[in-house]
Amino acid sequence: MNNRLVFAYPGDLSLKTGGYGYDRRLIHGLEQLGWHVEPVSLGEGFPMPTTDVLARAEAQLSALPDGALVMIDGLAFGLMDRWAKREGARLRIVALVHHPLALETGLPAAVAARLCESEREALRFVRHVVVTSAETARTLSEDYGVAPAEITIAVPGTDRPQPANQAARDAGPPHIIPPHIISVGTLTRRKGHDVLLAALAKLRDLPWRASIIGNQTLDPVTAAALADQVVALGLSDRVTLCGERDDVAGELQTGDIFALASRYEGYGMVFAEALAQGLPIVACHAGAIPEVVPPEAGVLVAVDDIDGFADALRTFITDPLVRRQFADAAATAGRLLPRWQDTARTVSDRLEGVT
Template identity: 55%
Template sequence: MSRSVIFAFPGHLDTKTGGYGYDRRVIEGLQGLGWDVALLALGEGFPFPSDETLRQAEASLSKLPDGAKVIIDGLAFGVLDRWAERESRRLRIVALVHHPLALETGNPAVVRQSFHDREKRALAHADHVIVTSQTTADTLTADYAVDADKIDVAVPGTDRASRSEPQNSVPLILSIGTLTRRKGHDVLVAALKRIESLSWQAVIVGSPAHDRQTAQSLETQISELGLSQRIRLAGEQAELDDFLQSADIFALASRYEGYGMVFAEALAHGLPIVACRAGAIPEVVPEEAGILVPVDDAEALAAALGSLLADEALRTTYADGAYEAGSRLPGWDVTAGIFNDRLRTLP
């Protein structure tokens, strides 16, 4: 049996997001299991590639030899429907879906519908689909006509971490996520304004490069609410451990998550979590680890944060629950093992 696989990805593999971090760890894991992994960059701009980028990506994939096994990141695969229809008979295609493209926040309805239709067509031509959560698996079965037997769930691995032991005189609220609409930082800032009378500081870690308009809007919101001295936008950071180790509370108001690797990292560090009941977040964050509120409900988010800030004993109880939950999360060896098992079964 061939132990060679191509891993095709859009953009730059070193991009500091959860999705790209997942790709890097899977590639590393497969290599450790004896696979010869060839990397294939598909170009920038996905899932909105230019016509020329899309043409070149399709051409690069079409050069693969008959019978080649190829894993294609869903950020690109979701708009490679025409290519998948042409080439699926001669290639062994594994689609990696972090979350369906249509569920990205902020796109007009016509764009969401187009993404849905194209990704549904593309997935119909994949030999197999790997997703990062059971929630996404259920969505693909219910809304994209993907047979459940065709799907494997490979949740992101989580590295073991020492428990956070903050020494802050003023409680520190940490949020980590790219400055995009889906991450809901605007809701978090609105919630923090509602509890301005309480003692807290906040830091938001995340790149502004993916959505400059949202990033600028967030800066303006913080300034206009008079919170510039209390909320720090830290930008993109290569290492997150120091931030996680020094925080008292982790808060992220995502409007949707296909998994939410950063929540798992917060659990591993024993941070009590305040988040929204959206996508796979309830699958990652158990009741004993934090408080989940409705999406886009700044009032409920403020109440949850306020309860943890006002009651140190409650904060400790949730922190204990978070650390225990984090200790049960699988490592990256388990994630890579699922890919390995699936690739071995492909003819």
């Protein structure tokens, strides 16, 4: 096979977000399968790049030879509609869509409409689309005009816990209170950390501590607002805004409950990671989350339902037997999740057929 692939992405591939984590693991997996992958950074500022950044990104890709196979992360590709129209016949373009740009929380209606139209137009000129969930596949088919036959679902892989660590979790004594609540997600509006904090404030009468892990620089306005919220709610002695962590799996192993109030997820890799670590989950019925979290492993409430979120946490905090029941179900579900080599194989098989 012609196993050369240009993988184009916006910004810094080393950022610790779910989307960049997927990109890194996919590149590695494809290389393990014999692909020669050339990573190409398209510059900073996506999905709101300056005119100059967008022009340089397009020029980089236009310099590729005829027939080159190029996969472009949707965070950038959704803005490249005019470029895709110019180059779609010459290059074999594959879009990697984590979730449509217009579904980011907090966008003004006019901006969301513009992003939706740009991404819909760009997708007209690709040879294929790779998505990370059935939810995103349905959205692209129903709202963006992409034929189902032109979409491949490559669900993110999940690492299994180290056997020694899992054995310690299974054989060790019950967790000593207060239960440790862990949340992992970049500090943006879409991740709903404000809802989690408001819910925790309703549980002051209970013993617990909470750690919120996630990048604090990508959306500094939201990060600052969350820090202020912690202080205003009087939670400074119980809630820690941890910033990024290199070993998220290791952090999850210290937890008793995983809680993330995302308002939308194209997949939600961290929910799968929590399942793999055997953590009961409290989350929202949003996007692809119901596809990832089975009902026996977690409680899903409506988006922005602070009272419902607090009630679910209260049950897990106060009833260790229920918490254990959900934890066992989470671990069972986690063992059934695909591995990263499965994800890479799914994408590799489809890339081989892109003409």
